[in-house]
Amino acid sequence: MSNEATPPTAATDNYDVMIVGLGPVGKLLAIQLGRAGHRVLIADRKTEGYPLPRAVTHDFEFARILQSIGLAPDTIPEITEPYDDMYVWRNAERQSLVEVDWSGIGSSGWYNTYFFSQPALEDRMEAVLLALPTVTVLRGWSAEVIADDDVVSTRLSNLATADELIVKSRYLVGADGANSTVRRWAGIDWHDMGFFYDWLVVDVIPDPSLEFPHVAIQTCDIARPATMVPGGPGRRRWEFMRLPHETIESLNKTERAWELLEPFGIRPDNSELERHSVYTFQAGWATSWRQGHVLLAGDAAHLMPPFAGQGLGAGLRDVMNLFWKLGAVLDGRAAESVLDTYETERLTHIREFIDFSISLGRVICITDPAEAAERDERMIAELAKGHAPPAPPAPLLGPGLHLSDGGQLSPQATIHFDGSAARFDDLYSGAVLMMAQAELYTLLSPEAAAAIRDRGITVVALSGEHPAVITIDEVDGTYAAWLDQLNAEGVLIRPDFYTFGAATGVETSAMILAFSDQLGVSTLEARA
Known part of the structure; x- marks a missing residue:
């Protein structure tokens, strides 16, 4: 961690890019820019990485992005595993409502679907990051943008020692999550879709002797809408929706998590409860992704429900769109105006995926018996007729830096x-x-x-x-x-x-x- 040991000083306070947020989005951006030789400072308030799982699934494009930084899925089999099966939505009577084919190899040369351990993947990403000589990593420092003129001035405060530094950078990227301080500083509004549901997320390490079907299942049961999916090698995840009569406090208890897991054969004597936490699934996006020399990426720019498994993947797509444009501007090979295409290209796909995720959420987040009965009858009939389930939005760019016949994800052979x-x-x-x-x-x-x-x-x-x-x-x-x-x-x-x-x-x-x-x-x- 040599590049983390020496904080910026008055003699070394000028950077090409300052990144706020050391999650996977911030790390990927720092890696891509650092590998191109740009001077990057990345800072986070937390002294250590988040140790518990959040995202657990990714797609073929995500895999291709990992490949680009030397972390292809086949090089980290202890962290990520392919999923070559169906994604099944069923009702309380275990009748299939929707069967989505998540199997096979995608156009990027990787499986369409993977399940993975996010903390382990982030550790690997950080190892790549810390090996880059042009990147400085600061943990335990808060960041406050104080000016955006020709360069961005940022006040860094060490939360342990109260030391303060002023650093300057040509650009600053807020990759600091849903409650982004960078977004608030920039005065950027939030377009809220008004889609809120509380779900208890439970991650489990079952005893290896336990056997589970290696399938991803959404159970559309009004008694308790629930999710069961792989969580990466050796792990399983369950998610349970909060019912109208429950409080978050009563649901978010260890004993309650064990009670909900018991019907699946998961008990304290045969499994480790890695974590449980209630999350409020939201949907929306920042009304602007760039203000002057300040930009947003990942959850700071958009949020979507998890039902399509695309939240983190959307953030990594942001980075891939942004890093090469920032790099071209920094290298003097492009005008700064190309950064205006970042939002227009990405927001189109983001909004489509948010709508898609909400549509899936409206299938499962039903607790009214009559509404659920109508849903079951309609969807079972559609499945019997061979109607294909709605397909996720294709990876396409919105208006921006491409011709009318461009903006498509290329295959990788x-x-x-x-x-x-x-x-x-x-x-x-x-x-x-x-x-x-x-x-x-x-x-x-x-x-x-x-x-x-x-x-x-x-x-x-x-x-x-x-x-x-x-x-x-x-x-x-x-x-x-x-x-x-x-x-x-x-x-x-x-x-x-x-x-x-x-x-x-x-x-x-x-x-x-x-x-x-x-x-x-x-x-x-x-x-x-």
Whole structure:
């Protein structure tokens, strides 16, 4: 923890980015910026990381994001495990209402669904973070923004010694959770969807001799709406909704948790109760994600009910959208105005997922017998007719830094490399121009070729040869099929894995120049 030992001083108080909040969102942003060589200070009021589980599930894009920082799921099997099964919603009589297929491999080359231990994952993320020489980590320090002029001035206060420091940074990111002090300082309002329910969340480490079906189940029972899901290797999670006649205090007791677990065969003599806590599930978002040089990410910017398992994943998507734009601005390769696209691109998907999560919550959070009977009859009939359950929103960007045919998550394929197989992202990162044939590079205009160099774009092709192009050999034809689907010979992939646009050979130059134009006049161009 060497980079945590020396706090900032008057001689070292200037940073590229200050991050408030050492949760997974703040850590990921610090890692991505630190790996790019930017000076980052990340601070948190707590002296230690939160030791108990919160999020327990993630999807294939989340897995791809972890891969980008060296924590791919197959490298940490003791922390995360794939879920290759159905997500079942059933009523009190154990009749299926909805069966969602969470099995299989997603387009990013990872399983569609994983269950994991968040504290263990955060420990691994912190180890990556502490190894970065340009990142300073401060625990036990509060942060108060005191000015946002050309740079952001922040007062840091050591909560143990009362020492104070003033640090300056070009940008500050509030990743400090639902009760964000950064959001309050910035005076940013909150759009509240008015969807509130209290649920007791219980995490258990069962004795290995106990056997449970490895399935994720939502029980839509008016007597007690409940959830049972894996909690990562060796763990299980139950969630129990607070009923109208109960108080939070009466529900949030250890003995009450054991009482609710007993019907599942979970008892003090065969399991460890890792934690129990009542949470109020909420839905809403900040009305602005950027004010001057101050930005928000994760729960500071949005909250959603947990029924789609996307709350933490949404925060990590925020980071991937933000880090490369911040990095481009800091490096002088993009105008500051590109940061305005962060909110517009991400909020569209966030609002769709909030609506989706609320719609799922309205299925399970029912305690009225007549309403539940109507729900059961309707949903059982729909299932019998083979009606597909509502699909979660596709990972798409809202308006922003892409063309009209862009804004989609690119696939990740396995390619041959040095006599073995490797995932594409492990070999090529940043902005990538993927072409069907290397010879298409000769069609690029001199201006487009110059933009490729100036913007740091890597050019790869599926076949052919050209000295400026890397020819890749894919294992199963994923990329060739993708280009055919797009009816394109070239596609420009942004550093966050989303596409900027697609083009035929003769249109590729215009696509590259459009990317360069949307990044804006950089300081490098201004100096030329």
